Amino acid sequence: xxxxxxxxxxxxxxxxxxxxxxxxxxxxxxxxxxxxxxxxxxxxxxxxxxxxxxxxxxxxxxxxxxxxxxxxxxxxxxxxxxxxxxxxxxxxxxxxxxxxxxxxxxxxxxxxxxxxxxxxxxxxxxxxxxxxxxxxxxxxxxxxxxxxxxxxxxxxxxxxxxxxxxxxxxxxxxxxxxxxxxxxxxxxxxxxxxxxxxxxxxxxxxxxxxxxxxxxxxxxxxxxxxxxxxxxxxxxxxxxxxxxxxxxxxxxxxxxxxxxxxxxxxxxxxxxxxxxxxxxxxxxxxxxxxxxxxxxxxxxxxxxxxxxxxxxxxxxxxxxxxxxxxxxxxxxxxxxxxxxxxxxxxxxxxxxxxxxxxxxxxxxxxxxxxxxxxxxxxxxxxxxxxxxxxxxxxxxxxxxxxx
Amino acid sequence: xxxxxxxxxxxxxxxxxxxxxxxxxxxxxxxxxxxxxxxxxxxxxxxxxxxxxxxxxxxxxxxxxxxxxxxxxxxxxxxxxxxxxxxxxxxxxxxxxxxxxxxxxxxxxxxxxxxxxxxxxxxxxxxxxxxxxxxxxxxxxxxxxxxxxxxxxxxxxxxxxxxxxxxxxxxxxxxxxxxxxxxxxxxxxxxxxxxxxxxxxxxxxxxxxxxxxxxxxxxxxxxxxxxxxxxxxxxxxxxxxxxxxxxxxxxxxxxxxxxxxxxxxxxxxxxxxxxxxxxxxxxxxxxxxxxxxxxxxxxxxxxxxxxxxxxxxxxxxxxxxxxxxxxxxxxxxxxxxxxxxxxxxxxxxxxxxxxxxxxxxxxxxxxxxxxxxxxxxxxxxxxxxxxxxxxxxxxxxxxxxxxxxxxxxxxxxxxxxxxxxxxxxxxxxxxxxxxxxxxxxxxxxxxxxxxxxxxxxxxxxxxxxxxxxxxxxxxxxxxxxxxxxxxxxxxxxxxxxxxxxxxxxxxxxxxxxxxxxxxxxxx
Numbered sequence: 001x002x003x004x005x006x007x008x009x010x011x012x013x014x015x016x017x018x019x020x021x022x023x024x025x026x027x028x029x030x031x032x033x034x035x036x037x038x039x040x041x042x043x044x045x046x047x048x049x050x051x052x053x054x055x056x057x058x059x060x061x062x063x064x065x066x067x068x069x070x071x072x073x074x075x076x077x078x079x080x081x082x083x084x085x086x087x088x089x090x091x092x093x094x095x096x097x098x099x100x101x102x103x104x105x106x107x108x109x110x111x112x113x114x115x116x117x118x119x120x121x122x123x124x125x126x127x128x129x130x131x132x133x134x135x136x137x138x139x140x141x142x143x144x145x146x147x148x149x150x151x152x153x154x155x156x157x158x159x160x161x162x163x164x165x166x167x168x169x170x171x172x173x174x175x176x177x178x179x180x181x182x183x184x185x186x187x188x189x190x191x192x193x194x195x196x197x198x199x200x201x202x203x204x205x206x207x208x209x210x211x212x213x214x215x216x217x218x219x220x221x222x223x224x225x226x227x228x229x230x231x232x233x234x235x236x237x238x239x240x241x242x243x244x245x246x247x248x249x250x251x252x253x254x255x256x257x258x259x260x261x262x263x264x265x266x267x268x269x270x271x272x273x274x275x276x277x278x279x280x281x282x283x284x285x286x287x288x289x290x291x292x293x294x295x296x297x298x299x300x301x302x303x304x305x306x307x308x309x310x311x312x313x314x315x316x317x318x319x320x321x322x323x324x325x326x327x328x329x330x331x332x333x334x335x336x337x338x339x340x341x342x343x344x345x346x347x348x349x350x351x352x353x354x355x356x357x358x359x360x361x362x363x364x365x366x367x368x369x370x371x372x373x374x375x376x377x378x379x380x381x382x383x384x385x386x387x388x389x390x391x392x393x394x395x396x397x398x399x400x401x402x403x
Numbered sequence: 404x405x406x407x408x409x410x411x412x413x414x415x416x417x418x419x420x421x422x423x424x425x426x427x428x429x430x431x432x433x434x435x436x437x438x439x440x441x442x443x444x445x446x447x448x449x450x451x452x453x454x455x456x457x458x459x460x461x462x463x464x465x466x467x468x469x470x471x472x473x474x475x476x477x478x479x480x481x482x483x484x485x486x487x488x489x490x491x492x493x494x495x496x497x498x499x500x501x502x503x504x505x506x507x508x509x510x511x512x513x514x515x516x517x518x519x520x521x522x523x524x525x526x527x528x529x530x531x532x533x534x535x536x537x538x539x540x541x542x543x544x545x546x547x548x549x550x551x552x553x554x555x556x557x558x559x560x561x562x563x564x565x566x567x568x569x570x571x572x573x574x575x576x577x578x579x580x581x582x583x584x585x586x587x588x589x590x591x592x593x594x595x596x597x598x599x600x601x602x603x604x605x606x607x608x609x610x611x612x613x614x615x616x617x618x619x620x621x622x623x624x625x626x627x628x629x630x631x632x633x634x635x636x637x638x639x640x641x642x643x644x645x646x647x648x649x650x651x652x653x654x655x656x657x658x659x660x661x662x663x664x665x666x667x668x669x670x671x672x673x674x675x676x677x678x679x680x681x682x683x684x685x686x687x688x689x690x691x692x693x694x695x696x697x698x699x700x701x702x703x704x705x706x707x708x709x710x711x712x713x714x715x716x717x718x719x720x721x722x723x724x725x726x727x728x729x730x731x732x733x734x735x736x737x738x739x740x741x742x743x744x745x746x747x748x749x750x751x752x753x754x755x756x757x758x759x760x761x762x763x764x765x766x767x768x769x770x771x772x773x774x775x776x777x778x779x780x781x782x783x784x785x786x787x788x789x790x791x792x793x794x795x796x797x798x799x800x801x802x803x804x805x806x807x808x809x810x811x812x813x814x815x816x817x818x819x820x821x822x823x824x825x826x827x828x829x830x831x832x833x834x835x836x837x838x839x840x841x842x843x844x845x846x847x848x849x850x851x852x853x854x855x856x857x858x859x860x861x862x863x864x865x866x867x868x869x870x871x872x873x874x875x876x877x878x879x880x881x882x883x884x885x886x887x888x889x890x891x892x893x894x895x896x897x898x899x900x901x902x903x904x905x906x907x908x909x910x911x912x913x914x915x916x917x918x919x920x921x922x923x924x925x926x
Contacts, residue, residue: 252580
């Protein structure tokens with residue numbers, strides 16, 4: 001996911017500016033000349049009547065800019081009179097920094113959204129949140145690594161619908177035991193699969209202090225290491241955080257953009273197991289299939305045996321923000337596009353969302369992941385406890401509004 | 404005049420707008436914005452692209468290239484709108500508060516690798532099964548004088564820091580990010596003994612190498628610099644690019660937005676730089692790897708980069724490495740005084756273990772950590788054999804295999820004592836140290852005391868301490884690292900270590916070889 005993508009061609013005429021009246025008048029006179037241009041714009045679906053007002057939404061978001069920066073989403077939003085200007089930062093950062101001047105913030109998960117909604121509620125300025133989709137946390141890796149884990153009885157291949165499966169189920173407990181035991185990839189015999197790597201077996205996550213995926217992975221590890229239970233009290237949470245800290249800090253200085261690093265051409269060397277969101281992986285497979293006609297069978301997913309879903313929340317801070325929130329949770333075209341970008345869309349009118357995604361992948365001969373309702377689902381500790389654990393594990397400064 | 408814009412102008416403008424449709428962001432038409440950019444010297448190669456950037460976006464970047472750009476703290480960055488560096492890792496560690504939360508956009512990547520003269524590469528490969536070279540192999544070859552390399556000063560240059568961390572991580576051999584305890588002893592002396600060229604920045608290093616090709620046969624730098632140098636025609640012989648298997652560090656040349664009020668211009672610049680066609684241009688001009696996964700890479704940039712090591716997240720670790728690295732112009736070879744117990748109880752298996760340990764340190768240990776901790780060029784080594792008294796003392800300076808043979812011969816010789824005079828031997832070691840320091844005060848020195856029994860002859864511990872206290876300051880600063888073996892007196896050895904600022908290691912926990920390796924480079 002490039003952090004900055006070139007914007008799609010847009011009709012610049014329509015930007016609200018003091019000159020608009022003048023332009024409108026001029027346009028009427030000049031119409032015969034640019035008519036070819038207008039026709040082209042109409043054909044590409046970019047047409048906006050010069051009279052329609054385009055609102056620029058100021059937004060802060062983390063990984064979910066993948067959705068808002070998609071050219072098709074940009075086009076659809078423009079059709080509804082929105083342009084979104086995104087300031088990028090990690091989800092926990094979004095909650096920590098001033099949100100004045102923004103119309104919406106879109107942290108990638110519930111904890112950061114809760115920090116914001118609580119703070120606003122305390123200040124007697126409650127906000128509405130919109131939850132257009134969910135996406136599980138996954139460990140994205142490469143075939144050799146998944147196979148090495150499988151050879152050690154730590155992962156098993158999912159038998160799914162058609163094609164070479166891209167999905168494995170990872171026994172989190174055994175996986176974390178490898179890290180705790182100081183095992184390296186060479187040490188677990190990855191050479192048999194044609195790779196040499198003297199690094200320790202662990203999953204690299206984004207910065208725990210800044211990102212939702214990092215904090216959520218911490219919550220997942222804590223849950224697994226605490227016998228499938230989230231800690232309930234502060235002393236319990238603190239003890240557990242100290243206990244799991246070694247499992248999470250041995251990756252050293254985290255790189256900023258885990259998915260981008262993993263999906264880059266050098267990903268196998270620099271980020272062989274990365275904690276990312278399912279939608280980021282699926283979006284890659286969908287794009288790869290569109291270009292090559294077959295899925296990328298080198299890049300595969302490890303689904304933790306203990307699952308954890310994330311629920312990004314669009315927090316509307318202004319009336320325009322609310323309109324945007326309404327739109328993305330109700331507009332069928334946008335919801336369909338979200339699915340095409342690998343999201344599990346929340347649809348209030350039916351519960352067939354996973355089915356739709358599965359069908360969509362199936363039509364493209366991309367194997368679909370099998371998730372069972374029987375999987376253990378991890379729950380995050382209560383917010384103040386999670387916050388405390390994040391501070392201990394990442395040596396992070398305290399977040400605003402956690403108490 | 405309001406509203407009376409000539410028709411033709413309007414028409415022309417409209418057509419132009421509709422046809423181009425994607426360059427102007429609508430905030431001021433052709434108005435040019437000029438941004439001051441704190442840039443690392445590695446960005447010089449992008450200069451030709453900046454005019455195009457200005458034409459396309461209306462933003463002029465005024466690159467102020469500073470050798471210390473990558474280590475400048477917040478106060479020294481005032482007056483700049485952006486920073487464009489090869490790496491912001493040092494700032495993320497040193498200046499965490501002020502760089503975190505800044506808008507950050509990677510623009511291209513390049514790993515730190517090593518370029519080897521063809522003969523050198525061939526010679527190194529011949530010794531390595533499979534021919535895949537590692538940093539450990541480079542360190543090993545540097546220690547024997549087979550490789551003489553150039554590397555930029557890690558205190559300024561991102562490439563130097565990445566190389567230093569890469570080598571140190573490989574030396575620690577844990578497979579994890581370096582911790583403070585991994586760098587408490589300096590394991591890179593052997594590696595550094597092979598450094599013959601340095602410079603403050605990567606471009607200066609490249610120039611220096613081109614000008615002094617007789618002084619080095621290897622260059623540690625960004626892959627992009629080596630590819631460019633090979634293509635420049637400035638080399639008598641091209642360098643073979645080796646990407647060490649055990650530790651790639653990749654830099655991603657980020658642009659940071661220092662002044663948030665320049666956000667609009669920053670967005671235009673970064674969007675433009677990440678367009679596929681521009682990424683392709685950057686790849687051609689700089690030989691750096693595109694960040695866009697959809698750009699087809701030129702052949703040399705398709706080579707796998709090896710495994711990225713886990714970069715440390717503790718400032719103390721990096722500062723310790725930099726302090727040990729010191730001034731690369733300064734001599735770094737040290738001296739070790741080995742006091743070895745040759746009492747009767749060492750006969751047999753224990754003596755075999757001691758000889759094996761010395762053979763390992765002389766180059767026979769082919770493990771990765773062995774290659775880093777071996778004796779190296781220029782190092783001085785003193786071996787003192789003792790029983791109830793000092794039996795023999797020999798000092799050599801390593802210049803080649805012959806010197807090391809002399810050392811192993813000394814250790815291999817028989818002649819055992821019938822008692823164990825631990826404290827007399829240590830006292831002797833400090834006299835030797837005092838003499839050595841008087842003659843050569845800049846050479847770092849440490850004492851290693853290996854014994855397998857309790858003191859039963861010569862000085863008592865209290866007598867040793869009295870004599871130690873009376874030594875000149877420089878000699879008193881020398882630390883002793885006792886190696887506990889067999890029936891040695893743990894408490895007494897720990898006391899001696901604590902007294903002199905050293906640390907005891909127990910060979911019974913691992914092996915004599917491992918124990919010696921563990922304290923190599925401690926001082």
